[in-house]
Amino acid sequence: MDRPIGLSVRLKLTLSYAGFLMLAGALLLAIVWVFLLRYVPDHAITLQRRDVPGGAMRAPTLFIPGRSDLWRAFAPKAGAALVLLLVVGLVGGWLLADRMLAPLARITKAARRAAAGSLTHRIELEGPKDEFRELADTFDIMLARLEAHEAEQQRFAANASxxxxxxxxxxxxxxxxxxxxxxxxxxxxxxxxxxxxxxxxxxxxxxxxxxxxxxRSFTRDDVDLSLVAEEAVETLLPVAERHGVTVETSGAAAPTEGSSALLLQLATNLVHNAIVHNQPEQGLVWVTTTVAADAAVLTVENTGEQLDPAELPTLTEPFQRGTRRIHTAGSGVGLGLAIVRSITEAHDGTLTLAARPTGGLRVTVRLPSRPVRPGR
Known part of the structure; x- marks a missing residue:
C-alpha cells in the first residue's frame, strides 16, 4: 500500500540524541545560573579606595556585579555552549545512529532478498546476544523453515502430479x-x-x-482419543480379517481438544497403515491410549518386517511407502502418515515413529490434554 514518505529512523534517532543533549545542557546551565543567583546582589556594588592609616598601603576599588551584569556576561557563553552541544549532538547522533542501525540494514537486505524469492540467504549476525541478534536469529530460523517448506511443497506437487x-x-x-x-x-x-x-x-x-x-480450518471440541481409537478399530475390523491381522485395543480415557473428524481420520490412518503393512498372516496390531505429563497419548504398534531407523523420517512424507514409491493391493494412496503428521501438527501435538526390535513399527501421537473446565 502507498504511504506518505516520512523521516528515516536514523534521522529520528539523530534528532532525539541532539534534542536530549540540548535539553541536558540547558538544564545544566539553568542549574548553574540559579546557583550563582544565590550569591549575586540585585544591583552592582562599587567599593571606593581609601587610605590605610600610616600610609603603608592603599586598599583597591572593588566592583561586585549585579544580576543584570552577570546575565550579560553569562548569556552569550551559554548560547555558544548550546550551539556547540547542538552540533555535537547532530554529528555524533548521526554517526551513532548509523552504527546502531547497521544490523537492521542487514536484516532489511535479507528480507528484501526473501521477498524476491531467495530463501537461501542468511543474516548470520555476529556479536553478543541483544535485541538485534535475537531478531536476526529468529529471521534466519524463519528463512530456514520457509526454505524447507518450499522444498517440501515442490516435492509434494511433483509427487501428486x-x-x-x-x-x-x-x-x-x-x-x-x-x-x-x-x-x-x-x-x-x-x-x-x-x-x-x-x-x-x-x-x-x-x-x-x-x-x-x-x-487448521476446523472447530475445536472436546474429544476422547480412546473413543476415537475404538471407532477406528471397529471400522477397520473387516480389513483386518481379510489380511489375517488381529487388532487389540487397551487404555484409559485420553481427553484432548480438536476436530473429532480429523482425529478419527488420524486414528483410522494409523490403524489401517498398521494392518496393511504387517505380516502376511497372523499379524498383530496394538492400539493403546494413555495420559502422561499433561498429554493425551495414542500409540499404534504392529508386527512386520524389520525397518531401517534411517528410513523412518521419510515415512511421513507424501507418497512414501517404505523405501520405494510402490502400489500394492490395499496400500492406500501414500498419504496416510503424511495426513497423520499434518493433523498432529494442526493440533499442536508431536508424532514419533520408532522401529520395533522384532520388526514392525511403533507410532506415538502426543496431543495436549484437555484443560480442566470449571464445573466439569
Whole structure:
C-alpha cells in the first residue's frame, strides 16, 4: 500500500540524541545560573579606595556585579555552549545512529532478498546476544523453515502430479481400447475403469483432507482419543480379517481438544497403515491410549518386517511407502502418515515413529490434554 514518505529512523534517532543533549545542557546551565543567583546582589556594588592609616598601603576599588551584569556576561557563553552541544549532538547522533542501525540494514537486505524469492540467504549476525541478534536469529530460523517448506511443497506437487497422472493415463488407455474395439467392452474392462476412478477419487479426497489439516480450518471440541481409537478399530475390523491381522485395543480415557473428524481420520490412518503393512498372516496390531505429563497419548504398534531407523523420517512424507514409491493391493494412496503428521501438527501435538526390535513399527501421537473446565 502507498504511504506518505516520512523521516528515516536514523534521522529520528539523530534528532532525539541532539534534542536530549540540548535539553541536558540547558538544564545544566539553568542549574548553574540559579546557583550563582544565590550569591549575586540585585544591583552592582562599587567599593571606593581609601587610605590605610600610616600610609603603608592603599586598599583597591572593588566592583561586585549585579544580576543584570552577570546575565550579560553569562548569556552569550551559554548560547555558544548550546550551539556547540547542538552540533555535537547532530554529528555524533548521526554517526551513532548509523552504527546502531547497521544490523537492521542487514536484516532489511535479507528480507528484501526473501521477498524476491531467495530463501537461501542468511543474516548470520555476529556479536553478543541483544535485541538485534535475537531478531536476526529468529529471521534466519524463519528463512530456514520457509526454505524447507518450499522444498517440501515442490516435492509434494511433483509427487501428486505423478500419482494423479498414473490413474488418468490408465483410464485413457482403457478408453482408447474400448473406442477402437467396442466389441471388447466387457465387465472386466468396466471393473478396471471403476477401480482406477475410485483410486483417483480417494487420492483427491486425501489431498483435500491434507490441505484442510494444514490450514487448521476446523472447530475445536472436546474429544476422547480412546473413543476415537475404538471407532477406528471397529471400522477397520473387516480389513483386518481379510489380511489375517488381529487388532487389540487397551487404555484409559485420553481427553484432548480438536476436530473429532480429523482425529478419527488420524486414528483410522494409523490403524489401517498398521494392518496393511504387517505380516502376511497372523499379524498383530496394538492400539493403546494413555495420559502422561499433561498429554493425551495414542500409540499404534504392529508386527512386520524389520525397518531401517534411517528410513523412518521419510515415512511421513507424501507418497512414501517404505523405501520405494510402490502400489500394492490395499496400500492406500501414500498419504496416510503424511495426513497423520499434518493433523498432529494442526493440533499442536508431536508424532514419533520408532522401529520395533522384532520388526514392525511403533507410532506415538502426543496431543495436549484437555484443560480442566470449571464445573466439569
Amino acid at each position: 505423478h500419482e494423479l497422472r498414473t490413474p488418468l493415463a490408465i483410464t485413457q488407455t482403457l478408453l482408447d481400447v474400448a473406442r477402437k474395439d467396442p466389441s471388447r467392452v466387457t465387465g472386466e474392462l468396466i471393473d478396471r475403469l471403476h477401480a482406477v476412478n475410485a483410486r483417483a477419487i480417494d487420492l483427491t479426497e486425501a489431498l483435500l483432507l491434507l490441505s484442510r489439516a494444514d490450514r
